[in-house]
Amino acid sequence: MIKNRTFQLMFQTAFCTLGFLGIIASFGTFNYAWRGDFYVHFTNLSNYLCIGVVLAELIQTVKKKEDSYVDKLPLLKFIGVLAILLTFIVFNFMLAGDREMYLNFQINSVLFHIILPILYVLDWFLFYERGKVKITYPVCSTIFPIVYVVFIFIRAWILNFDPTVPYIYPYFFLNLDKLGVFGVTKWIVLLSLGFIVVGFLFYGIDKILSKNKKNKLK
Numbered sequence: 304m305i306k307n308r309t310f311q312l313m314f315q316t317a318f319c320t321l322g323f324l325g326i327i328a329s330f331g332t333f334n335y336a337w338r339g340d341f342y343v344h345f346t347n348l349s350n351y352l353c354i355g356v357v358l359a360e361l362i363q364t365v366k367k368k369e370d371s372y373v374d375k376l377p378l379l380k381f382i383g384v385l386a387i388l389l390t391f392i393v394f395n396f397m398l399a400g401d402r403e404m405y406l407n408f409q410i411n412s413v414l415f416h417i418i419l420p421i422l423y424v425l426d427w428f429l430f431y432e433r434g435k436v437k438i439t440y441p442v443c444s445t446i447f448p449i450v451y452v453v454f455i456f457i458r459a460w461i462l463n464f465d466p467t468v469p470y471i472y473p474y475f476f477l478n479l480d481k482l483g484v485f486g487v488t489k490w491i492v493l494l495s496l497g498f499i500v501v502g503f504l505f506y507g508i509d510k511i512l513s514k515n516k517k518n519k520l521k
Contacts, residue, residue: 304512305429306370314430315361318422321414322354328411343458343470345451346394349386350415352447353423356383360426372432381436382444384427385502389448389494391420398474434513441502445495452477452491 305311329347331338341347356379363375394416399407406412455477462468464479472478476490 304372304433306372308364308367308370311364311373311430312361314422314426315357315364318357318419318426319354319361321422322350322357322419325350325411325414325419326354328409328414333410340470343455343473345386345448345473346390346415348451349383349390349447350419352379353383353387353419356380357423357426360430373426373430374432374435377435378437378440378443380427380431381440381502381505382447384424384505385441385444385498386447387420387423388501389498391416393474393494401475433509436506436509438506441499441506444502445498448498449491449495 327333329338329341329344329350331341356376360373360375363373399416407416455473456479459471459479462471465471466480472480476482476494477487479487482490
């Protein structure tokens, strides 16, 4: 755990800089092709959330005068940890191998699938004040991906579930045409359960680290 304000400023500034570079790249800027569908990818939305949270942390760190732990937006911080981990795990272990290899090495892909997820989780471990995670957070965190799934299907409905529309189903486990309602529901349930399990794991880690910190202060 690092309370040093200067180190926090350096880390958070670097994260936000890389984050804004990733946001610009997610619009297709560096490929000279505007991506009007950037908002349909959970990868982009989860990273946008995390960048916003770290930006709020950076503003807090700039304003404070002394060394202290970060404690800004605890629920959103926790939701971001789980969402960005979901992005990291699903992409690197389930999706990356099915894409053209060069796509995995584009700026947006490297930043949003690897670098920023690792840095965000490190930020939570290194700088964030322990004991902030509540037992309800793991379940509350599922609201974000569930709302995302609902949004994707509402969008698909508006577009008449037309399979020729690019990214009508951004991920294979949401593809109603190939998996059917039962198959998609199974994937959503499995991923949600995994999300909750990982959430309680981080809840436990937070409690253990909080307890250790209190014992050291005695």
